[in-house]
Every structure is written in C-alpha cells, then in structure tokens.
Amino acid sequence: MGVIAPLRFDVPPAVSLFSVAMPRKRNAGEIPRIEASAQTLCVSAAAYSRVCGFPETGFVPPTYPDVLTRGLQLAVLTHGAFPLPLLGILHTEQRIELLRPVAVDEVLSGRCWVEGSRVVRKGVEFDLHSAVSVAGEDVWSGVTTILSRARTGDGVKRPRPQPAGWTAQRSVVWSLPPDQGRRYAAVSGDNNPIHLYRWSAKLFGFSRPIAHGWWTLARALAELDLSAERPCVINARFLAPVPLPGRVTFESGPLQTSGGLHFELRRKDVCVTGEVHPT
Amino acid sequence: MQKSCLLVPIPSPPASQRVGRGARFAGAGERRDRYGLPDELESASPVGYRTRPSLTREEAVLASGLFELESPASFVAGAPPTEGELFEEAALGVLSSRQSTNYAGHRQITLGPDDSARLVPLLRRLEGIDRLVLDGAAYTHIGLTRPYRTPFTFLLTFIGHKSVFSLFTVPKRAWDKRFHQVDDIPTIGYLQHLHVGIWADAMERAAVLASAGKRRANVLMQPFSGAVWQKQNAAVVAEIESLCGLGAVERAAGWRVGLVAQVGAVSAPSPLSPTLCRKLGATLMALRSERIQPGVNAEDKAPAPYQTRQDMDVPPELVEMAGRAGYNAFCHWTGIDREEAKRLLLMERIDVLTPGGKERLRTVRGELEAITDSIVAHLPLWADLPMLRALSKNAARGKKAFALAGQRIYVGGLSRPEIEAVGLDFTHAVRGFGAAAARSALLCELSGCIEIPEGCDLLAGICLMAGPVNQNDVGKQFYGYADLLARAFAGRSPTSLLVWTLKAKTVADPIGNEEQLQSRARKGTLVDLRAGPHEAVLLRRGGTNEPMRSRDGRVNGERAFGDVGNFVSDGEGKEIPGNRGSAWPEAWRREFPWG
Structure with missing residues (x-):
C-alpha cells in the first residue's frame, strides 16, 4: 500500500455516528500509517471538568486533550484505508504524557495517527497516537491502546505488569448513576451506544451500559487531585467494564519504589489500574 | 476561674487480658452483624471509622490545656x-x-x-x-x-394517652409537636x-x-x-x-x-x-460511645473479647480530674462560682462499687423496665397493630439501650428551683450541664488513650446516655414514678438529665450500634447516619x-x-x-x- 496523504483540518471534523457504525470491508492487511491534524483545537473545559470532578484551576485537566482530538481520532479510524471495523473495539490501555501545563486560554493544535498492530490473545491490538502542541511545541501526548476482536488472536496468555508495592492512602466509594455515560457523552462527544442506555448497550452484548474508560480515568485522576501544573506520565489499564448504575471503590497510594502514585478502581475485582509518575 | 486539669493514665490489665476488638470481615455466605467490619463505607461525613491513636504522657500533659480554655479577650x-x-x-x-x-x-x-x-x-x-x-x-x-426529633420521639407521640381518648389526643400531640415545637x-x-x-x-x-x-x-x-x-x-x-x-x-x-x-x-x-x-x-x-463492659453486659453472640471480664479499674485521680473538668465547663458557661457549681450539679453514683450500689442499680434497672412494660401495655392498639406492632417492639428494644454497666455510673441533673434561685435561666443551665458532661467525658476518653498497649483499642471509654433519663421521665409524667435523683436529693426537686457509665477496658465497642445498619439487604454496607x-x-x-463542600457536582x-x-x-x-x-x-x- 502506498503512503496515505495526511488529513489536514482547520478544526477537528465532526464525524457522525453513522460513519463510525457503517460496516466496512474487512481487510487482513496491516494498519497503514494514517495521520490527521488540526490547526486549532477549541478549549471549553468547564463542563468536562464538572462531570469528571476536576476543580477549575485555569489549566486543562490531563485527560481533556483527548476530547479535543476526538474528531481527529475518528477521522483516522474511519479512513477508508483503516482495515478494522470500529464497532466492538475495546479501550484496553492508555498512556498520557503531560509535558507541561496547558492553560485553558492557550491556542492549541493537534494531530493523531495510527500505524501497525500486534496480535494478542483475543484479537489484534493497535495504538492510536494523539498529540497536542502550542506554537509547534508538544505539550501533551497520548497513546490509546485498542483491542479489536475482528481478527483472531493467538490465544497466548501474556503476564500482566504487576504494580510495584504500594499502600492505600485514600479509599472512597463512588456511586455511579445510571446516566453517568450520557453525562460524559454530552461533554466529550463520545456517543458510543454501549455507554448510553440499557437498550443500546444490549445491542452490543452488554446487559447494562458501561462507564467510559476515559471517564473512569479522568475521575480517578481528579480524585488523585494531581496538580495540573506538574508534568507527569500516566499509565492506565482497563481490565473490566464498570457497569452503570453501580458502585466502585477507588483506592490510591504512593508506590514504594518511586515517587509515583498507584490507583485502582475495583468492584469485586480490579476494573481499572494505573500509575502516575511526576516527570 | 477554671482549675488546671490533667489527663490521668489508666493502668493496663495483666498481659493476658490485653486484647482488642479484633474485628474481621465476614466471609462469603457468613451472616453479617455489628461485630464484623462492614464491606464498605460510602459517606460524606468527615469522621469515618477510626482507631484511637496512642498518646504519650508528654502529649497528654500538653493536651490537658484543652480542658481549661478561657474565652479570648481580643483578636489580632x-x-x-x-x-x-x-x-x-x-x-x-x-x-x-x-x-x-x-x-x-x-x-x-x-x-x-x-x-x-x-x-x-x-x-x-x-x-x-x-x-x-x-x-x-x-x-x-x-x-x-x-x-x-428522632424515631424515639415519634414513638413518644403514642405514649401516655388514655385508651378511649387516644384517637384524639395522639393527633393533637402530633400537631403540637410539628407546628408548635411542643x-x-x-x-x-x-x-x-x-x-x-x-x-x-x-x-x-x-x-x-x-x-x-x-x-x-x-x-x-x-x-x-x-x-x-x-x-x-x-x-x-x-x-x-x-x-x-x-x-x-x-x-x-x-x-x-x-x-x-x-x-x-x-x-x-x-x-x-x-x-x-x-x-x-x-x-x-x-471517640465514640462505649456501652459494653466486657464480661458484664455483652450479648451472648458477641465475640470472645467481649465476654471476658478484665481486671481493670478507673483510678480515683481520673474521676477527680473528670469532675474538675466538668466543674470548669459549668462555671465557664454559666459564670457561676465554683463552690456554687458543686452545690448545683446534682450527681448520684449508682455503680456496684459504692456501698449499696448493687441494690440501687438493680432498683433503677427494675424501675426502667417496669416503665417500659407500662409503655408497651398502654400503647394504642389502633396505632400499633397497623404498624405490625412496630411501636411496641421499638419500645421494648429500649431496654437494651439502657446499658447501665461500668465501674463508675453516675446520674446527673439539676434542680430547677435552685438554679432559678441563683438567677440562672434553667435552659442555659441545662446547656452548661451538657458542656460539663461532655468535657468531663472527654477527659476520661483522652485519658484512655494514653500509652495504649499493643493489641488494645483503648484503656477507658465512656457512654453518656439520656435514654434512662427519658424513660424515667415517661414514668414521671404518665405513670407516677419519682425522678431518678429524687432519693439522693430528697426535697430539692431534682431533674435528672444524663447518665454516665465510665469503663476501664481495652476492647472497643463494635462499629454501628444499630445492627440493622448492616442488613443483608444492603449486602453488608454500613449506612452512615x-x-x-x-x-x-x-x-x-x-x-x-x-x-x-458541595461544588461542581462533588461533595x-x-x-x-x-x-x-x-x-x-x-x-x-x-x-x-x-x-x-x-x-x-x-x-x-x-x-x-x-x-
């Protein structure tokens, strides 16, 4: 396959749910490099901060740039050359690098790209890269790891990275209301039906709607009360869905081996786990 | 003027009796009760469920200053x-x-x-x-x-009525309570x-x-x-x-x-x-109310640490300091002279360690139970039956709440005529009494935190109860009983207000005094009131x-x-x-x- 010309936009495009849901021809080939960029990202983080529990500090929450680049991500994933169907994909891991604090009034540009994949136990995994910059200086980057079960996996169970020793210093129970998914969808633009209603989730094999992975991560970071003024690297793994309505326990504490923080979200088992390392 | 108070260390029991509550989480399928730990706590309260940190003697000396705080003369x-x-x-x-x-x-x-x-x-x-x-x-x-106003005062609405007239007098009392704060x-x-x-x-x-x-x-x-x-x-x-x-x-x-x-x-x-x-x-x-004296008033189903008596006692110096803290508070809040305060605060000790205390305690318990029986017997059936006898069951449950156990048990109160004779408003004196009770209790509780031995929860706890006093008051108002203090302060028209039960012990009470708060229906979740x-x-x-702390959707x-x-x-x-x-x-x- 030849080189695909990067998609360039003034602002991130609005990609319809229809184009996301539209069945596409399965292609056994490798994921080519598909890239999209936008000159201007419009920051309006107040409602997002409220839904996720971030205090308004004059800086964007560390998860918010994902919302800004959502249109670019969808433009990449709905590109004709992208070989996998979007329905049924699962967000399994997230890496965020906050390179410097991003003020809410800064003029931001963004770009996204995807390239390559790897076969895992239950299908194929690929990384969707996003980056946000100010006047050519990268200030935020994210790597979203996505599992697609549209292809057969190798069935090999790989060991999960285990957290280093940590001691819980915070522990709080969250009661998640049934409309949590809709509330986050309204401020993030992520209208995946599995998050919205019981009936729409059932269409995709879930008995109840499930919380957005991005919301659980954002809420966890809000609970950690990370100072938005400090650069950091955040790694999170989404191990099990969080059904709505529901109750989950959030726990966090310092890692014993580094200056980082570990956090977990659990029902009976751990649903989300992650670490934050100041840089 | 307030006198200086000191926290008083409480001697530990013999090593073999140095035990704590040792609560654990219920296993799968195991019945949950208040002696176990709840599966989770979702609460906006700043309190949570805490253990008493052990204070050093030096810290205790410094903390003693909290019991003689004077009002500031100016701000800077x-x-x-x-x-x-x-x-x-x-x-x-x-x-x-x-x-x-x-x-x-x-x-x-x-x-x-x-x-x-x-x-x-x-x-x-x-x-x-x-x-x-x-x-x-x-x-x-x-x-x-x-x-x-609590569920107990709802029950009180139905108490003390004549059977025929209760159809009218109960609604009238409910109206007066709701709209005229009677x-x-x-x-x-x-x-x-x-x-x-x-x-x-x-x-x-x-x-x-x-x-x-x-x-x-x-x-x-x-x-x-x-x-x-x-x-x-x-x-x-x-x-x-x-x-x-x-x-x-x-x-x-x-x-x-x-x-x-x-x-x-x-x-x-x-x-x-x-x-x-x-x-x-x-x-x-x-700090929480401590009602259980191990080996004395624990339920049969309570775990072993609650069933064994401990060879511990409250030092007399602690009782003296607790009294001093109480008088400090009463004088501080009412402005009354210290010696006058000693005369006005009516205290009767009714524990088994006082001469004739056992009999006195038995009499008090007997009277309170008799009053409970009268309450249950006279509840209007037209109200109790449709509620599946919830009223009478609740009234009977009160017996358990009047746990008069401890090495030191006092009934305290005031005499309205004597208070008014010294020019004090009785309501204000009652407030001063509340402050005195709380301050003396706090001194005991903090004393029980000095050098807590390894494996123990505390060395002393206290329970301030109004339940026995309220029960006695029901008896006074409706069934012809005398005030709890009437015998000890005959001729002084006493009004009992609170009961103290002070205990030297190392085992803290279970979390949640209400067992229903850990019902199976809530899957072991503790409801924090x-x-x-x-x-x-x-x-x-x-x-x-x-x-x-209610902001942007967060509490x-x-x-x-x-x-x-x-x-x-x-x-x-x-x-x-x-x-x-x-x-x-x-x-x-x-x-x-x-x-």
Whole structure:
C-alpha cells in the first residue's frame, strides 16, 4: 500500500455516528500509517471538568486533550484505508504524557495517527497516537491502546505488569448513576451506544451500559487531585467494564519504589489500574 | 476561674487480658452483624471509622490545656482561614459533637469577615451577654438548633394517652409537636439544649486544633438560651437571622439561633504543636460511645473479647480530674462560682462499687423496665397493630439501650428551683450541664488513650446516655414514678438529665450500634447516619448561603485529620473500602472562602 496523504483540518471534523457504525470491508492487511491534524483545537473545559470532578484551576485537566482530538481520532479510524471495523473495539490501555501545563486560554493544535498492530490473545491490538502542541511545541501526548476482536488472536496468555508495592492512602466509594455515560457523552462527544442506555448497550452484548474508560480515568485522576501544573506520565489499564448504575471503590497510594502514585478502581475485582509518575 | 486539669493514665490489665476488638470481615455466605467490619463505607461525613491513636504522657500533659480554655479577650490580625481549616473545625464541632447520630438538630452558618463585622454591633445590643463581643473576628459561626426529633420521639407521640381518648389526643400531640415545637416530655426538650452545650464546648477546642493553635473561638450562648432572654432579644435575634439568611421556612421547622461563635487569631497561640493538634484532632474523630463492659453486659453472640471480664479499674485521680473538668465547663458557661457549681450539679453514683450500689442499680434497672412494660401495655392498639406492632417492639428494644454497666455510673441533673434561685435561666443551665458532661467525658476518653498497649483499642471509654433519663421521665409524667435523683436529693426537686457509665477496658465497642445498619439487604454496607459538611454547614457568601463542600457536582469525601492514618482495619491490616475517604481538591482546600 502506498503512503496515505495526511488529513489536514482547520478544526477537528465532526464525524457522525453513522460513519463510525457503517460496516466496512474487512481487510487482513496491516494498519497503514494514517495521520490527521488540526490547526486549532477549541478549549471549553468547564463542563468536562464538572462531570469528571476536576476543580477549575485555569489549566486543562490531563485527560481533556483527548476530547479535543476526538474528531481527529475518528477521522483516522474511519479512513477508508483503516482495515478494522470500529464497532466492538475495546479501550484496553492508555498512556498520557503531560509535558507541561496547558492553560485553558492557550491556542492549541493537534494531530493523531495510527500505524501497525500486534496480535494478542483475543484479537489484534493497535495504538492510536494523539498529540497536542502550542506554537509547534508538544505539550501533551497520548497513546490509546485498542483491542479489536475482528481478527483472531493467538490465544497466548501474556503476564500482566504487576504494580510495584504500594499502600492505600485514600479509599472512597463512588456511586455511579445510571446516566453517568450520557453525562460524559454530552461533554466529550463520545456517543458510543454501549455507554448510553440499557437498550443500546444490549445491542452490543452488554446487559447494562458501561462507564467510559476515559471517564473512569479522568475521575480517578481528579480524585488523585494531581496538580495540573506538574508534568507527569500516566499509565492506565482497563481490565473490566464498570457497569452503570453501580458502585466502585477507588483506592490510591504512593508506590514504594518511586515517587509515583498507584490507583485502582475495583468492584469485586480490579476494573481499572494505573500509575502516575511526576516527570 | 477554671482549675488546671490533667489527663490521668489508666493502668493496663495483666498481659493476658490485653486484647482488642479484633474485628474481621465476614466471609462469603457468613451472616453479617455489628461485630464484623462492614464491606464498605460510602459517606460524606468527615469522621469515618477510626482507631484511637496512642498518646504519650508528654502529649497528654500538653493536651490537658484543652480542658481549661478561657474565652479570648481580643483578636489580632492573622492569616485568613483556608477552606480546609474551616472544614476540619466544622468536623470537630457541628459534625461530630452531637452525640445522637440520628438527631440532625444542628446547623451552622458561617459568616465571612465582612458579615462578622456587621454582626458585632448586633451582638453588643443583646441582653444577657456573658462574654466580651470582640472586634476583628476572621469569621463567625451562627449555630442553629431545633427541637430534638428522632424515631424515639415519634414513638413518644403514642405514649401516655388514655385508651378511649387516644384517637384524639395522639393527633393533637402530633400537631403540637410539628407546628408548635411542643415536646412530649420535658427531658426531650432538654436534650436539644444539652446538645447545644456539648457543641459550644467542642467549638472552643475545634478552633484551636483546626488552626494548629493560632485561632480561638469566643462562643456566646446565654442571650440565645431560654424564654426570658429570647423574648428580650427577639428584635436583635431577628436581625441576626436576617443577616445570616435564616428564612421563614427554617423558622417554621423549629430552627433558631442557639449560639454565636466568633473566631479569630490570638496574640498568644496555644502551646500545642501543629503535629499534636493533628493527632488530637484525629483522636477526637475516633471517640465514640462505649456501652459494653466486657464480661458484664455483652450479648451472648458477641465475640470472645467481649465476654471476658478484665481486671481493670478507673483510678480515683481520673474521676477527680473528670469532675474538675466538668466543674470548669459549668462555671465557664454559666459564670457561676465554683463552690456554687458543686452545690448545683446534682450527681448520684449508682455503680456496684459504692456501698449499696448493687441494690440501687438493680432498683433503677427494675424501675426502667417496669416503665417500659407500662409503655408497651398502654400503647394504642389502633396505632400499633397497623404498624405490625412496630411501636411496641421499638419500645421494648429500649431496654437494651439502657446499658447501665461500668465501674463508675453516675446520674446527673439539676434542680430547677435552685438554679432559678441563683438567677440562672434553667435552659442555659441545662446547656452548661451538657458542656460539663461532655468535657468531663472527654477527659476520661483522652485519658484512655494514653500509652495504649499493643493489641488494645483503648484503656477507658465512656457512654453518656439520656435514654434512662427519658424513660424515667415517661414514668414521671404518665405513670407516677419519682425522678431518678429524687432519693439522693430528697426535697430539692431534682431533674435528672444524663447518665454516665465510665469503663476501664481495652476492647472497643463494635462499629454501628444499630445492627440493622448492616442488613443483608444492603449486602453488608454500613449506612452512615452522620452528616456531611454539605448537610449541616452553610457558608454565607455574597448574600447567599452555600453548602460547605458541595461544588461542581462533588461533595465531601475527605476524613478530617485523615493524614494521621488512624483507620479501622482487620487483624491483617485490611481496611474498610471507602473508609479512608478521598481528598478535597487542594486548590479548593487552600482557598480563602471569602476571597
């Protein structure tokens, strides 16, 4: 396959749910490099901060740039050359690098790209890269790891990275209301039906709607009360869905081996786990 | 003048008896009860479930200063308070000082410096003012109080009626209670004021501990106590209510200004170090009523540590110091002379260690049970039967609540004629009595935290109960019984108000005095009845009252003084999920609320 010309936009495009849901021809080939960029990202983080529990500090929450680049991500994933169907994909891991604090009034540009994949136990995994910059200086980057079960996996169970020793210093129970998914969808633009209603989730094999992975991560970071003024690297793994309505326990504490923080979200088992390392 | 008090170490029991509660989580399929640990805690309360930190003797000496705090004479300029400090002050005050967990009868409206300055001339116009009104307060708490109403007082609506007329007299009493704030029995009315006194006393310590010794509270209570002062001050109080935004709806629900606390920086900070202030704050969060004396009044199904007697006793010096702390508080709040206070506070010791105590205790228990039997026998069937006998079952359950067990058991009260003879308003004296009881109890509780041996929960605990007094009052009002203190203070028209049961022991009571709070239906979740700050504290800003710690869809999940880390765990160190709580965002915590 030849080189695909990067998609360039003034602002991130609005990609319809229809184009996301539209069945596409399965292609056994490798994921080519598909890239999209936008000159201007419009920051309006107040409602997002409220839904996720971030205090308004004059800086964007560390998860918010994902919302800004959502249109670019969808433009990449709905590109004709992208070989996998979007329905049924699962967000399994997230890496965020906050390179410097991003003020809410800064003029931001963004770009996204995807390239390559790897076969895992239950299908194929690929990384969707996003980056946000100010006047050519990268200030935020994210790597979203996505599992697609549209292809057969190798069935090999790989060991999960285990957290280093940590001691819980915070522990709080969250009661998640049934409309949590809709509330986050309204401020993030992520209208995946599995998050919205019981009936729409059932269409995709879930008995109840499930919380957005991005919301659980954002809420966890809000609970950690990370100072938005400090650069950091955040790694999170989404191990099990969080059904709505529901109750989950959030726990966090310092890692014993580094200056980082570990956090977990659990029902009976751990649903989300992650670490934050100041840089 | 207040006398200096000292916390008194309590000797440990023999090594073989040094045991703690040792609670654990219920296994899969195992029946959950109050002796186990709840599966999780979801609560906005700053308290959570805490363990008592062990105090060193040196720390205990320094902490003793908290029992003789005088009102400040002036305020000086100081750093403005942060939201976090206000939260922790409220945690030690309005959010934890009311002892009945199901009585949501206190609220606080906190005014910023500008409104505080506007309040000063109003306070100076009050009659019956017993403190200097100070300029320069950093903020001011307006303490609101309403009549004592709980499920118990609902039951009282049905008590003491004649069978035929009850169809009319029960609705009339319910109407009078709801719309005219009339109490079923006098001691229920006193409970409200006992709590105000407890709260006032706690506010003084709260200001010191939450500010790491920098600030003090000047609490004004007398002008808001009793019918006489209330009548004389009605116009000024109406202006205060207007200033703090207390509306007609709240007034109709019975809310009234009960006290005013001016808080500001003082020129001579407390000698307590910031670290000790935090430790003491965390300790105060851990103190709870201790009803069980191991081996004496534990239920049959209680685990082994509750079933074994411990060779421990309360040192006489502790009892003396507790009394001194109580007299300090009574004098401080009523302005009465110390010797006069000793005469006016009526205390009868009824424990088994006093001569004839066993018989006296048996008589008291017998009387209370007989009153309960009379209540059950006379409940109107037309009300009890449709409720599937819930009323009579509830009344009978009261017997269990009157756990008169401990090495020292006192019944305390006041004589209205004697109080009025010295020119004191009886309601105000009841408040002073509440403060005295709370301060003396606190001295015992903190003494029980000195050098707690490894594996033990505490060395002494106390339970302040109004239940036996209320039960006795039902007997007085409806069944011809005499007051609990009538025998010991014959001819002095005593009114009993509270019962103390002081226990030397190393095993703390279980979490949750109400077993139904850990019902299977809730899958082991403990229902926390204690208020969160957004439910009891309002910050007055820009002419409106805003709930504390309810912001942008979030409510408080922080446990006050949680950095000390005294959270309950099982034997293997596993904690109750949700018990540690979360942190309020630091950016919000650091804010000056009126900036």
